Amino acid sequence: QVQLVESGGGAVQAGGSLRLSCAASGRTFSSYAMGWFRRAPGKEREFVAAINWSGGSTYYADSVKGRFTISRDNAKNTVYLQMNSLKPEDTAVYYCAAADLIQRLNAGRVDYWGKGTLVTVSS
16 A cells, blocks of 8 residues: 655746645555546546656656656655746646556556645646
8 A cells, every 4th residue: 555645735826836745655656656646627537657666767748858857766665756948738636546557657557646736827
């Protein structure tokens, strides 16, 4: 069982930056691929970024490529999402996710979800 708790959301102006964190419980954190999804108001949840168990492979949605960076610290059981050059269309609830394989995570087949943290970007 893995429990995920996000933090770091908030309000920021367009062009600004935020760093989201996701703290995971459980001793098997390092064996999971981790990722971030988001749900904007009135829209379905969508994939944002993913990282494999070692941190050696990362994947991004085209909409955030070059602006967002996912990373992880297995010693701290934490995954991060550094978000730069934020745009109003990045406004959403951001969810941390875990899956046993990164391919499943990329496909939205998630084993564990966090409860989400709200990011609001104003123009």
